[in-house]
Amino acid sequence: MKNEVTIHGKRFEIYLSQEEISKRIQSMGEAIAKDFLNKNLILIGVLNGATVFLSDLIRAIDLPLEIGTIRASSYIGVKSSGNVVVDRKSLPEIRDKHVILVEDIVDTGRTLDELQKVFMQMGAKSIAIATLLHKPEAFEFNYPLNYVGFEIPNKFVVGFGLDYDELGRNLPAIYQIREHEY
Ligand code: 5GP
Secondary structure, three states: OOOEEEEOOEEEEEEEOHHHHHHHHHHHHHHHHHHOOOOOEEEEEEEOOOHHHHHHHHHOOOOOOEEEEEEEEEEEOOEEEEEEEEOHHHOOOOOOOEEEEEEEEEOOOHHHHHHHHHHHHOOOOEEEEEEEEEOHHHOOOOOOOOEEEEEOOOOOEEEOOEOEOOEOOOOOOEEEEOHHHO
């Protein structure tokens, strides 16, 4: 695991190691398994960022479950564009199912809020949130997130599914932008 990486000319330094991440995901999976015993469960990952987390999380949940994905985006480069675009054509069937919305990171919470509305309209029995990372300083809503891997400061991170202009998603750890790179 590298201590530092450069993507599109910007430098990032190690923030969370592979070991820390995988331990945390294991315990999130165990908590979810306890809470959703005997329930019709579907985990829905937000593309593209949540795919890496989703694939590890489902293998840490020892329950029968379905998976799905949905496309939504609000970021261009390192800044949130403010507008959330949900691709409604990509929605899985969720009527009467317990949905866990799986995010790589919850920042302002706008993506999440928009997706929760969409799933409610589609007849989900319940909606919970599982996110690997959360930036509480940037969060604009006041409801609790059900399963949070790590709370992190309001700085741009890449790796483990998270990109910087589409690169860096395959890094096995999480890296934070260096102070003077803003
Ligand atoms: P929100 O709608 O909560 O502001 O933003 C959620 C989405 O913004 C995430 O799914 C992710 O794609 C992107 N995002 C937010 N913060 C970061 C960050 O620090 N790094 C990267 N790579 N993406 C981020």
